[in-house]
Amino acid sequence: MIKRTLILVLLLAMAPAGLAQEYPRKPIRLVMPNAPGSSIDFLGRIVAQKLGDALGEQMVVENRAGAGGVIGMESVKTAAPDGYSLLAASTAAMSIIPNLRSNLPYDPLKDFAFISPACCSCRWPASSRCTCLTRAAVRRCSR
Numbered sequence: 001m002i003k004r005t006l007i008l009v010l011l012l013a014m015a016p017a018g019l020a021q022e023y024p025r026k027p028i029r030l031v032m033p034n035a036p037g038s039s040i041d042f043l044g045r046i047v048a049q050k051l052g053d054a055l056g057e058q059m060v061v062e063n064r065a066g067a068g069g070v071i072g073m074e075s076v077k078t079a080a081p082d083g084y085s086l087l088a089a090s091t092a093a094m095s096i097i098p099n100l101r102s103n104l105p106y107d108p109l110k111d112f113a114f115i116s117p118a119c120c121s122c123r124w125p126a127s128s129r130c131t132c133l134t135r136a137a138v139r140r141c142s143r
Contacts, residue, residue: 023083024057030086033072033093035065044088069093070104077106087112 030048034040041063048059064072073093079085094108106112 024055026084027058027060028052028055028084028086029060029062029079030088031072031076032061032063032088033065033069034063034090036063040088040090047088068097070097070106073108073112074105077111086115 028051030044032038032041032044041061045061048061052059064075066072069090069092073087073089076085076087089108089112094112098104098108
């Protein structure tokens with residue numbers, strides 16, 4: 001009886017290590033809700049290349065343009081929440097369109113998890129400096 005209990009305890013202790021899986025194990029999909037050649041597409045492809053190199057896994061860039069970004073946003077919303085579908089969203093799809101349309105198939109605050117801002121924009125030449133907001137701090141960047 002003690003021998004069985006000891007084996008059971010050892011097996012249960014090793015179970016979390018057996019269940020742990022490395023990320024990523026397959027290509028990661030980066031959805032662009034804009035047309036190919038747009039500024040979001042250009043920036044997203046640069047980020048995808050660098051992120052793929054850092055993770056050691058292929059990044060697949062998928063353009064899902066249409067309806068002001070709604071089609072691409074909905075495709076990521078309905079994807080499995082496993083971390084293999086990322087979204088390069090624009091200000092229009094995340095904040096402007098939700099204020100213009102009441103029947104969107106997604107809620108930008110509830111259906112997506114923020115990872116990181118990819119860039120900040122400056123009002124140049126109206127101001128000679130811009131403010132970049134991140135989670136960690138607010139920093140000033142000069143042009």
